[in-house]
Amino acid sequence: MIILINLLNMDKIMDNDKNKIKSIIDEYSGSKGALIPILQKTQATFGYLSEESMTIIAEALNISSSDVYGVATFFAQFRFTPVGKYVIRVCHGTACHVGGVKILDAMLKSKIGIKNGETTKDGLFTIQEVACLGCCSLAPVVMINDTTYGKLTNEKLGKIIDTYVQAEKEGKTL
Amino acid sequence: MIRIKVGTATCGNAAGAQKVFDKFKELSLNDKDISLEETGCIGMCYVEPIAEVAVSGEKYLYGPVDEKIAELIFQDHVKGGKPVEKYVLSNTSNEYKFNKQRRIVLRNTGVIDPEKIDDYLARDGYNGLKKALAKKPEEVIQIVLDSGLRGRGGAGFPTGMKWKFANSSKNDKKYVICNADEGDPGAFMDRSVLEGDPHSVLEGMLICGYAIGANEGYVYCRAEYPLAIKRLIDAIKQAKERNLIGDNILGSNFSFDIHIKEGAGAFVCGEETALMASVEGKRGMPRLRPPFPAVSGLWTKPTNINNVETFACVGYILSNGAESFNKYGTEKSKGTKVFALAGKINNGGLVEVEMGIPLREVIYDIGGGIKDGKKFKAVQMGGPSGGCIPEHLLDTKVDYESLMATGAIVGSGGMVVLDEDSCMVDVARYFLNFTQNESCGKCAFCRIGTKRMLEILNKICDGKGEESDIADLMDLAAKIKNSSLCALGQTAPNPVLTTLKYFEDEYVAHIKDKKCPAGVCTALINFTINDKCIGCQLCKKVCPVAAISGSAKVKHQIDQDVCIKCGACYKACKISAIDKK
Ligand SMILES: Cc1cc2nc3c(=O)[nH]c(=O)nc-3n(C[C@H](O)[C@H](O)[C@H](O)COP(=O)(O)O)c2cc1C
Numbered sequence: 231m232i233i234l235i236n237l238l239n240m241d242k243i244m245d246n247d248k249n250k251i252k253s254i255i256d257e258y259s260g261s262k263g264a265l266i267p268i269l270q271k272t273q274a275t276f277g278y279l280s281e282e283s284m285t286i287i288a289e290a291l292n293i294s295s296s297d298v299y300g301v302a303t304f305f306a307q308f309r310f311t312p313v314g315k316y317v318i319r320v321c322h323g324t325a326c327h328v329g330g331v332k333i334l335d336a337m338l339k340s341k342i343g344i345k346n347g348e349t350t351k352d353g354l355f356t357i358q359e360v361a362c363l364g365c366c367s368l369a370p371v372v373m374i375n376d377t378t379y380g381k382l383t384n385e386k387l388g389k390i391i392d393t394y395v396q397a398e399k400e401g402k403t404l
Numbered sequence: 405m406i407r408i409k410v411g412t413a414t415c416g417n418a419a420g421a422q423k424v425f426d427k428f429k430e431l432s433l434n435d436k437d438i439s440l441e442e443t444g445c446i447g448m449c450y451v452e453p454i455a456e457v458a459v460s461g462e463k464y465l466y467g468p469v470d471e472k473i474a475e476l477i478f479q480d481h482v483k484g485g486k487p488v489e490k491y492v493l494s495n496t497s498n499e500y501k502f503n504k505q506r507r508i509v510l511r512n513t514g515v516i517d518p519e520k521i522d523d524y525l526a527r528d529g530y531n532g533l534k535k536a537l538a539k540k541p542e543e544v545i546q547i548v549l550d551s552g553l554r555g556r557g558g559a560g561f562p563t564g565m566k567w568k569f570a571n572s573s574k575n576d577k578k579y580v581i582c583n584a585d586e587g588d589p590g591a592f593m594d595r596s597v598l599e600g601d602p603h604s605v606l607e608g609m610l611i612c613g614y615a616i617g618a619n620e621g622y623v624y625c626r627a628e629y630p631l632a633i634k635r636l637i638d639a640i641k642q643a644k645e646r647n648l649i650g651d652n653i654l655g656s657n658f659s660f661d662i663h664i665k666e667g668a669g670a671f672v673c674g675e676e677t678a679l680m681a682s683v684e685g686k687r688g689m690p691r692l693r694p695p696f697p698a699v700s701g702l703w704t705k706p707t708n709i710n711n712v713e714t715f716a717c718v719g720y721i722l723s724n725g726a727e728s729f730n731k732y733g734t735e736k737s738k739g740t741k742v743f744a745l746a747g748k749i750n751n752g753g754l755v756e757v758e759m760g761i762p763l764r765e766v767i768y769d770i771g772g773g774i775k776d777g778k779k780f781k782a783v784q785m786g787g788p789s790g791g792c793i794p795e796h797l798l799d800t801k802v803d804y805e806s807l808m809a810t811g812a813i814v815g816s817g818g819m820v821v822l823d824e825d826s827c828m829v830d831v832a833r834y835f836l837n838f839t840q841n842e843s844c845g846k847c848a849f850c851r852i853g854t855k856r857m858l859e860i861l862n863k864i865c866d867g868k869g870e871e872s873d874i875a876d877l878m879d880l881a882a883k884i885k886n887s888s889l890c891a892l893g894q895t896a897p898n899p900v901l902t903t904l905k906y907f908e909d910e911y912v913a914h915i916k917d918k919k920c921p922a923g924v925c926t927a928l929i930n931f932t933i934n935d936k937c938i939g940c941q942l943c944k945k946v947c948p949v950a951a952i953s954g955s956a957k958v959k960h961q962i963d964q965d966v967c968i969k970c971g972a973c974y975k976a977c978k979i980s981a982i983d984k985k
């Protein structure tokens with residue numbers, strides 16, 4: 231019984247999701263080179279690109295799903311598994327490399343208990359290594375979703391992570 | 405009217421500028437005599453967050469400001485009329501003077517409010533476009549040719565020449581693309597210009613569109629720059645409202661529209677043909693040239709592609725004449741260039757200098773020398789395509805030809821300063837790892853050759869190097885350079901070649917003596933605690949992996965199996981009780 235209800239729910243969610251993807255595709259109808267913007271918007275909406283979503287996009291654009299997958303896997307931005315609420319982008323650019331990101335990175339990983347590309351069990355954080363966030367003179371630099379933090383030390387980053395954890399406990403989003 | 409400005413570019417915000425802005429907002433909430441504004445990055449990232457207070461035309465630049473200092477400045481200066489000398493960086497009733505700098509590209513960043521088109525217009529904005537529209541396209545191109553402007557995206561190709569090619573391609577549809585992919589780690593001038601002065605880039609694109617006969621343009625901006633994208637969207641909207649973008653611009657026959665495309669995280673998409681493939685919605689793989697974009701570019705239409713900084717120069721040149729630009733610089737490298745100073749340098753940030761200035765002056769006179777009194781070792785220029793310039797070449801002039809002669813390049817203008825604590829083999833390995841990751845995989849030598857080079861470098865850093873490794877590296881480097889289609893592969897070996905050229909002794913130390921002289925390569929160093937330890941627990945606290953044990957006031961120990969050799973303890977210890985060997 232419980233399984234049945236879940237399945238029914240799933241179907242509903244799927245339908246809802248399908249509509250969302252379709253409306254994203256509609257937004258770009260008629261504009262050239264729309265595949266990447268559609269993939270970006272889909273990922274922004276769902277946090278990642280599922281196999282189903284790529285199939286829907288392929289059908290709507292009348293291209294093969296392997297073409298869609300080929301484009302999606304080419305670019306580092308696209309993810310194929312769900313990500314946490316906050317994506318922590320750790321800069322491994324030149325300035326941050328010589329500016330001691332190694333120490334920071336080790337602290338971060340041991341503090342939240344995941345490696346690069348992984349998501350915490352509670353779904354709060356994902357760590358992603360990137361090359362240069364464009365704030366090199368404030369190295370080492372970390373970006374959490376769209377907020378950039380510079381001149382970091384273990385202590386500072388630790389406190390920043392704590393504020394996100396705390397906000398989550400209070401039901402807030404930073 | 406008292407004007408308070410806070411620099412809220414990404415770098416300012418990363419240093420806490422938003423809090424400072426909010427503080428000023430709270431303090432000036434009901435005060436009609438105070439106008440609070442945001443501005444871009446003035447380039448002095450080392451003293452961010454930066455705020456400016458202007459009372460009857462007399463401007464004071466403050467930094468670094470935090471919420472407390474903001475309160476102090478508000479009470480003493482804004483309310484009390486007395487500047488808080490202690491935090492004043494500079495003051496003037498005119499334009500700020502920057503030691504040995506000359507600002508053309510950065511003429512407005514950190515000065516105007518980038519979200520207000522009127523600020524840009526008040527400083528001669530779109531005057532270049534107006535002047536261009538009154539001329540024939542060929543005359544516009546001649547001015548750009550005369551200015552001597554060369555592409556700032558890396559290759560340094562004469563901009564006027566490129567425009568001429570695109571202009572002479574006959575087609576009913578042409579495109580202008582602005583390359584804002586800025587993938588080179590260590591460079592951030594394009595971000596700063598887009599965030600701090602987006603209209604200057606749009607104006608350059610418009611002038612280009614008029615000159616080559618295009619009516620549509622794209623800005624290809626990397627997704628890591630959300631603020632730049634937001635500012636561009638705002639700026640395009642405002643320019644449309646003023647008929648500066650759209651149909652029959654300023655009453656002329658010229659129509660032009662600009663779209664934004666967000667990059668999706670691939671360094672190779674900075675390469676022009678790969679960029680265009682990605683705009684078309686394909687995998688971003690470079691293709692063989694010719695045909696050049698000027699003949700067959702975006703959707704096979706003639707296309708002119710320039711870098712952000714290149715476009716930012718164009719409006720100024722058209723407005724002030726070719727001579728206002730070519731009077732600066734050297735014979736072959738005209739004008740000014742923005743450099744991003746980062747790494748082990750005191751005054752990190754953006755600087756704009758005349759081409760031809762000696763490197764030493766940039767690093768010491770403008771950059772304030774090396775951090776923490778350490779010794780200069782090298783400056784890395786041109787990112788993954790560039791090289792490391794050693795101390796004995798510090799008098800090299802900063803221009804395309806002189807830098808090329810050292811094995812480095814001007815590139816996009818990133819300067820990462822390395823000190824005695826940097827290992828040059830590790831730096832070379834760092835870049836090879838980068839290019840190896842970013843190779844699109846089309847050419848075998850770029851795809852596999854860089855992998856083999858990286859393996860050799862990893863081996864050397866792990867203390868397993870053999871004497872034949874250096875010859876193998878050189879051999880692979882030559883083959884990769886010769887057999888790659890695009891500049892990513894053709895230049896990928898440069899960081900290895902320049903470090904081998906100037907720092908071969910470091911390679912030899914790793915290979916023969918199994919030592920890393922700078923103490924960076926983790927396989928070749930160990931941290932141990934000596935008898936000086938007083939058990940203060942400082943090291944224990946900073947260790948990120950809890951490898952240090954010991955009670956208070958008792959000598960501590962490092963568990964070598966857990967230690968990741970990050971050096972945090974070594975840095976933290978105040979009494980040299982930790983040995984690095
Ligand atoms: C791997 C690679 C990456 C590049 N990245 C950039 C970039 O991020 N920004 C840029 O303006 N040019 C980049 N270029 C250079 C462009 O291909 C092109 O030369 C440039 O955009 C032309 O503009 P310009 O003439 O104004 O310099 C790159 C080239 C290569 C080979």
Ligand code: FES
Nearest residue numbers: 323326363365366
């Ligand atoms: S190297 Fe980290 S922000 Fe540029």
